[in-house]
Amino acid sequence: MLRFLLDTNAAIRRLTDTKKLSREQTRIPDDLENRGLPFALSAVSLLEIGVLHGDERGRIKGDAQELLYVLGDHPLCKILPLSVEMAAEVAALGPSLRDPADRAIVATARIHRLKLLTSDQRIIASNLVRVIE
Secondary structure, three states, X not given: XXXXXXXXXXXXXXHHOHHHOOHHHHHHHHHHHHHXXXXXXXXXXXXXXXXXXXXXXXXXXXXXXXXHHHHHHOOOEEEEOXXXXXXXXXXXXXXXXXXXXXXXXXXXXXXXXXXXXXXXXXXHHHOOOOEEO
């Protein structure tokens, strides 16, 4: 019954700063939670949270470990693992996305036929996946 995948920034903002989400990016997860329906998160997003928190620019404020455990323990958050099929999809995407995490997240959405909640303009412009802006 999965229909939506949150990209890394959408997941972080959902838990830390919902004001930075669009109306639809707020409404959809709220609706899913109210109805007890799951949403998806790529396992790559968990890794990306750790990397973003640990870099010198400190792009994630607060406690990354707490954020990771909140996502991992959330009863409606389904973490989608890496797979050979997903890696093959990453290879097939072509050159339009350079960031490996973005490529993996897009591939995950494509493999599982999910709409991606994202504000990433490169992903949106790539037209590689259906998005909710």
